[in-house]
Amino acid sequence: MTFFLLLLPPVFAALLAFVIRPYRPFVGWVNALLSLVSLGAALAFAAQAIAGGAAPTWGLALGSLGLVDVLRADSLSALLLVCVTAVASLTLFLSPGLGRPVNRPHWGELAYGPEQLRRYHVFINLFIAAMLLAVSANNVGVMWIAVEATTVFSAFIIPLKLNRASIEASWKYILIGSVGIALAFAGTVLGYFDFVSLSGRAENALNWTVLLATAPALHPEVMRLAFVFLLVGYGTKAGIAPMHTWKPDAYGESPAPLTALMSSALFAVAMYAILRWKVVADATLGGDYTNNLLIALGLLSLVVAAFSVVLATNYKRMLAYSSIEHTGLMCLGFALGPLGTFAALLHLVNHTAAKSLMFFLVDNIEHKYRSPLIADTRGLLKALPWTGALFAFTLLMLIGLPPGGIFVSEFALFRAGFALNHPWLMGVALALLAVVFVSFINHLNRMLYGAPTEGVVAGETGGWRTALLFLCVIVLVTLGLTLPAPLLTLLNQSVEIIAK
Amino acid sequence: MNEALFSQLSTLGSSVVLLFGLILLWRRSLHAYTDAFQWQSAVLAAMFVMIGYFGHDPELYFVAVFFFVLKVLILPHYLERMEKRFGGERESQPYVNVATSLILAGLLVLLAYAVTRPLVLVSALPTRGGLPLAMGLVFVGLFVVITRKKALTQIVGFLVMENGIALLAVLGTFGIPLIVELGVFLDVLMGFLVMQVFVYHIHGTFESIDVDQLNELRH
Numbered sequence: 001m002t003f004f005l006l007l008l009p010p011v012f013a014a015l016l017a018f019v020i021r022p023y024r025p026f027v028g029w030v031n032a033l034l035s036l037v038s039l040g041a042a043l044a045f046a047a048q049a050i051a052g053g054a055a056p057t058w059g060l061a062l063g064s065l066g067l068v069d070v071l072r073a074d075s076l077s078a079l080l081l082v083c084v085t086a087v088a089s090l091t092l093f094l095s096p097g098l099g100r101p102v103n104r105p106h107w108g109e110l111a112y113g114p115e116q117l118r119r120y121h122v123f124i125n126l127f128i129a130a131m132l133l134a135v136s137a138n139n140v141g142v143m144w145i146a147v148e149a150t151t152v153f154s155a156f157i158i159p160l161k162l163n164r165a166s167i168e169a170s171w172k173y174i175l176i177g178s179v180g181i182a183l184a185f186a187g188t189v190l191g192y193f194d195f196v197s198l199s200g201r202a203e204n205a206l207n208w209t210v211l212l213a214t215a216p217a218l219h220p221e222v223m224r225l226a227f228v229f230l231l232v233g234y235g236t237k238a239g240i241a242p243m244h245t246w247k248p249d250a251y252g253e254s255p256a257p258l259t260a261l262m263s264s265a266l267f268a269v270a271m272y273a274i275l276r277w278k279v280v281a282d283a284t285l286g287g288d289y290t291n292n293l294l295i296a297l298g299l300l301s302l303v304v305a306a307f308s309v310v311l312a313t314n315y316k317r318m319l320a321y322s323s324i325e326h327t328g329l330m331c332l333g334f335a336l337g338p339l340g341t342f343a344a345l346l347h348l349v350n351h352t353a354a355k356s357l358m359f360f361l362v363d364n365i366e367h368k369y370r371s372p373l374i375a376d377t378r379g380l381l382k383a384l385p386w387t388g389a390l391f392a393f394t395l396l397m398l399i400g401l402p403p404g405g406i407f408v409s410e411f412a413l414f415r416a417g418f419a420l421n422h423p424w425l426m427g428v429a430l431a432l433l434a435v436v437f438v439s440f441i442n443h444l445n446r447m448l449y450g451a452p453t454e455g456v457v458a459g460e461t462g463g464w465r466t467a468l469l470f471l472c473v474i475v476l477v478t479l480g481l482t483l484p485a486p487l488l489t490l491l492n493q494s495v496e497i498i499a500k
Numbered sequence: 501m502n503e504a505l506f507s508q509l510s511t512l513g514s515s516v517v518l519l520f521g522l523i524l525l526w527r528r529s530l531h532a533y534t535d536a537f538q539w540q541s542a543v544l545a546a547m548f549v550m551i552g553y554f555g556h557d558p559e560l561y562f563v564a565v566f567f568f569v570l571k572v573l574i575l576p577h578y579l580e581r582m583e584k585r586f587g588g589e590r591e592s593q594p595y596v597n598v599a600t601s602l603i604l605a606g607l608l609v610l611l612a613y614a615v616t617r618p619l620v621l622v623s624a625l626p627t628r629g630g631l632p633l634a635m636g637l638v639f640v641g642l643f644v645v646i647t648r649k650k651a652l653t654q655i656v657g658f659l660v661m662e663n664g665i666a667l668l669a670v671l672g673t674f675g676i677p678l679i680v681e682l683g684v685f686l687d688v689l690m691g692f693l694v695m696q697v698f699v700y701h702i703h704g705t706f707e708s709i710d711v712d713q714l715n716e717l718r719h
Contacts, residue, residue: 070679141680148687155694159701167701168714171651174698178658178691179645185684186638186665190619193672197622206677221618249717 003058003071003136006041006081009034010088010129017121022114025097031121032092038132039089042081049075050489057138068204072138075493079345080135080272083352084265088128090472091257094360094465097121116160124258127153134269141206143273144181144188147237150266151177158254169246169253176246180236184273187229191280194222208276215283224289227281231274231293238270240331241301244324248308251320252372256363259316263323263359264352271330271348275498278334287499291335295425298335301328306432309439314372315365318443319358322398325436326351329413332429334498339416341499343409345491346483350405353476354398360469361391369456374443379452386460388448390473395444397476399437405480506554507626510671513547514630517667518609521637521660524644524653525601530586533656534579537663541571544663548670551627555674563681567666570685575659578696582652586699586709596647605640612636619672627671634671637664651699651709655692662688 013031020027048056055074073081097117112120127150134146155174159166188206195205198217204210236243251259278290305325312318326347333344364387369377380388397404410433417426452458460466479487520540524533545568552560596604612635620628641661645654666684669676676684699709706713 139680141676142683145680145683145687148691152687152690152694155698162701162705164705165716167698167705168717171698171702171711171714174691174694175645175654175658178695179642179661182658182661182665183642186668189665189669189672189676192669192676193619193623196673197624201674206680219618219622222622225615225618252717 002041002044002056003073006038006045006085006136007129007132009037010125010132013092014122014125014129017118017125021118023097023118023121027121028092028095028097028117031125032089032095035085035089035092035128038128039082039085042078042085045073045078046082046486046490049073049078049493050486059138069207069209070139070142071136072207072209073136074497075490076272076275076497077135079349079490079494080268081132083268083349084128084131084135087261087265087352087356088131090356090360090468091124091261093468094260095120095124095257096255112160120157120160120255123153123156124261127157127258127261128265131265131269135272138208139204139206140188140191140208140211140276143276144185147184147234147269147273148178148181150269151181151237154258154262154266157258158250160255160258166253169249173246173250176236176243180233180243182233183229183236184233187226187231187233187277190222190226190229191277194218194226197222208280211280212283215280218284220285223281223284227277227285227290228293230277231290231297234270234273234277235297238267238274239301239320239324239327240297241304241324241328244301244304244327247324248317248320251323251359252314252316256359256366260356260359263319264356267323267327268348268352271327271334275334279498282499287337294331294335298328298331299425299428301325301331302429302432306435306439309436312439312443313374315374315377315443315447316359316362316372318374318440319355319362322436322440323355325433326355329410329429329433332425333413333416336413336416336420336422338495338499339419340413342491342495343412343416345494345498346412347406347409349487349491350409350476350479351398353472353479354394354404354406357394357469357472357476358391358398360465361387361394364466365391369453374447376453377447379450379456380448383452383456383458384460386466386470390466390469392444392448394473394476395440397480399440400433403477403480405476408480408483502554503626506550507629509550509554510547510627511629511633513543513550514633514667514671516543517547517663518633518637518640521640521664522602522605524657524660525605525640526598528598530583530650530652533653534576534583537579537656537659538572538576540660540663541567541575544667545572547667548675551670551674554626557674559678560670560675562678563675566682566685570689571659571663574689575692578692579652579656582696582699586650586652586703594648601643601647604643608639608643609633609636612639623672625672625674627674630671631668634664634667637661637667640664649710649712651695651702651711654711655695655699658695659688659692 013034017027057069058071059069130146130149134143137143158170239247281290301324305321308321330344333340400407400410520536523536545564548560548564613632616632616635619631641657644657
C-alpha cells in the first residue's frame with residue numbers, strides 16, 4: 001500500500017500536466033503537493049526500517065512473469081527514498097511555472113513558454129517516478145529499466161531552451177548515458193547467466209535477495225567480468241571518471257531544477273545500483289576485487305576533478321566537477337570497509353542536500369547576471385545580498401568546512417582510510433582535496449567582492465523561494481552539527497546490508 | 501544429434517549476426533547501415549524462434565515476435581525516414597578509416613573470445629559457442645559509436661550494441677525473465693525516439709548531422 005503512495009503521485013502529476021493544455025500554474029502547485037505525499041511514504045518506509053523487522057515487499061503472483069516481490073524497501077532503499085523524495089519536493093516547489101502568470105518573465109529574461117512548462121512538468125515527474133522505482137525495486141532487471149528510463153526522461157528536459165549548446169549537451173548525455181546503461185545491462189545479463197549456469201533458470205533469479213543468497217556459490221570469473229561491466233555502466237550514470245565527460249556539459253546547459261535533481265538524486269540512484277551489485281559480487285569474490293576497482297576509479301575521479309576545477313571558467317561546470325570530486329570520494333569510501341561505507345553513506349546524504357541547494361542558488365545568480373561565467377559575476381554580495389551569502393556559506397560547506405555535514409563525513413572517511421592502513425592513498429586524496437579547496441576559494445573570492453558587473457541591478461528577486469533555500473541551509477547545518485538518532489540507526493542498518 | 505544441430509545452428513546464426521554488424525564498418529552510406537540493422541534483427545528474431553524450439557521454451561516465441569515488430573518493422577521505419585531527410589550525407593571521413601576499422605574489428609572479436617573464455621567454460625548450454633561472437637558484436641557496436649561522426653551512424657551503432665547484448669542473453673540463459681525483456685524493449689524504443697528527436701534538432705540547428713560540429717562546449 002505504501003508503495004502505491006510512493007510511486008503513484010509523480011505518475012499522476014505527470015498525467016495531470018499532460019492533460020491540462022495549455023499549462024496553468026495550479027498544475028505546478030498540485031505537482032508540488034503530490035510530491036509531499038511521496039515524501040510521506042518514504043518517511044514511513046524509513047520509520048518501518050528503523051523499527052526493525054522484515055523489509056516490506058510488494059509483488060504480483062502472475063504466474064511466470066517474474067513479478068513476485070518485485071519491490072522491496074529495506075534500510076538502504078529507505079535512506080535513498082527519503083533523499084530522493086526530499087530533493088524532488090524541493091525541486092517541484094522551486095520549479096518554473098508556479099505562481100506567476102506564464103506570460104510574465106520569471107526571475108529575469110529566461111522565461112519559459114506554456115508549451116515548454118508543460119513538457120517540463122510532464123517529464124520531470126516521470127523522471128522522479130523512475131528514480132523512485134529504481135531505488136525500491138528488488139528485481140535488478142526492473143532497477144535497470146528504471147535507470148534507463150531516467151536517462152530518457154531527463155534527456156527531454158535538458159534542452160528546454162533549444163540552442164546549439166543545449167543540443168550538444170543533450171546529445172552527449174543521451175548517447176554516453178545510453179551506451180553506459182547498455183553496458184550495465186550486459187553486466188546484469190552476465191550476472192543472471194552466472195546464476196543460470198549454476199542453478200538453472202528461475203523466475204525470481206533477478207531478485208537481488210535471491211542473487212545474494214546464491215552468491216557464494218556463483219562462479220568468480222564470470223562475476224568479475226559482470227562487475228566490470230556493471231561498474232562501467234552504472235558508473236557512467238554516476239559520473240565516475242573516465243565516463244564523466246557528459247556531466248559538465250549537461251549540468252551547464254540544463255535548467256537549474258533538473259540539474260539539482262540530476263546532481264543529487266540521480267547520482268545517488270546510480271551509486272545505489274553499484275552498491276547493490278557490489279554486495280552480490282563481494283559475496284562471490286571476497287571484498288578485494290571490487291574495492292580495488294572502486295579505489296582506482298575513485299582516485300581517477302578525484303584527479304580529474306581537482307585539475308578541472310582549477311581551470312574552470314563557468315561556475316555551473318565548476319559545480320559539475322565538484323560533483324565528480326565527491327563521486328570519487330564516495331567510491332573511495334565504499335571501498336574502505338564498514339567504517340568507510342558509513343562515511344560514504346553519510347557523505348551521500350549530505351552531498352545530496354548541499355549540491356541541490358547550490359544549484360538553486362546558482363539559478364538565482366544566473367538569472368541576475370545573465371551569464372554563467374565566473375569572470376562576468378562580480379560583486380555578488382552587493383547585487384544579491386541574501387543569495388550571495390547563502391552561496392558562499394553553502395560552497396564553503398561543500399568543500400568540507402565545518403559546521404557542514406560534509407566535513408563530518410570526509411573526516412570519517414579519512415579516519416577509516418588511515419585505520420585500514422592506506423596512508424599513501426589517503427595522503428594523495430587529501431592533497432587533491434586541498435587543490436579543490438584552494439581553487440574554489442579563489443573562484444569564490446572573485447565572485448563575491450567588489451562592485452557588481454555593469455548592467456546588473458542590485459536587489460533580491462527571489463522572494464519566498466530564497467527564504468525556502470535559507471531554511472534548507474539551516475537543515476543542512478543541523479545535520480552537520482548533530483546526527484539525529486533515527487538517521488544514525490538507518491545509516492548503521494544500511495552499512496550492515498552493504499559491508500558486513 | 502539434435503543437440504549437435506542446435507549447437508551448430510546457434511554458432512552459424514551468431515556468425516551471420518556479427519557479419520551484418522561488420523557492415524557498419526565497411527560500408528559508408530546510411531542506407532547500408534539501416535539495411536544491415538534490419539537484416540541483423542531479422543536473423544536474430546529467427547534465432548529466438550530456433551532457440552525456443554530446441555530449448556523447449558515457448559516464451560521465446562513471444563519475445564521473437566516483439567523483437568521482430570520492434571527492430572525489423574518499427575525502428576527501421578523511423579531510421580528510413582531520417583535517412584531520407586539526411587541520407588545525402590555519407591560517412592565520408594570517420595575518425596578511423598575503413599581498412600583500419602576492419603582490422604580493429606578483427607582484433608575486437610579476438611578480444612571477445614579471450615574475455616568470454618570463462619563464460620564458455622562455465623556454461624553447459626549447447627548454445628555457448630556463440631557467446632564470443634555476441635560479445636564481439638557488443639564491442640563492434642561500441643567501436644562504431646566512438647569512431648563515427650554522423651549522429652545517425654552512432655544511433656545505429658548503439659542499436660547494434662543492444663542486439664549484441666540481446667544475443668548474449670539468449671545464448672547464455674535462453675532468455676531473461678519476460679517482464680524484464682518487455683521493459684527492455686520499451687526502454688530501447690523510448691531511447692531511440694529521444695535520439696531521433698535530437699537528430700532532427702541537430703540538423704535543424706547545425707545544418708548537418710556531423711557530430712564533429714558539436715564542439716562548442718569546452719572547458
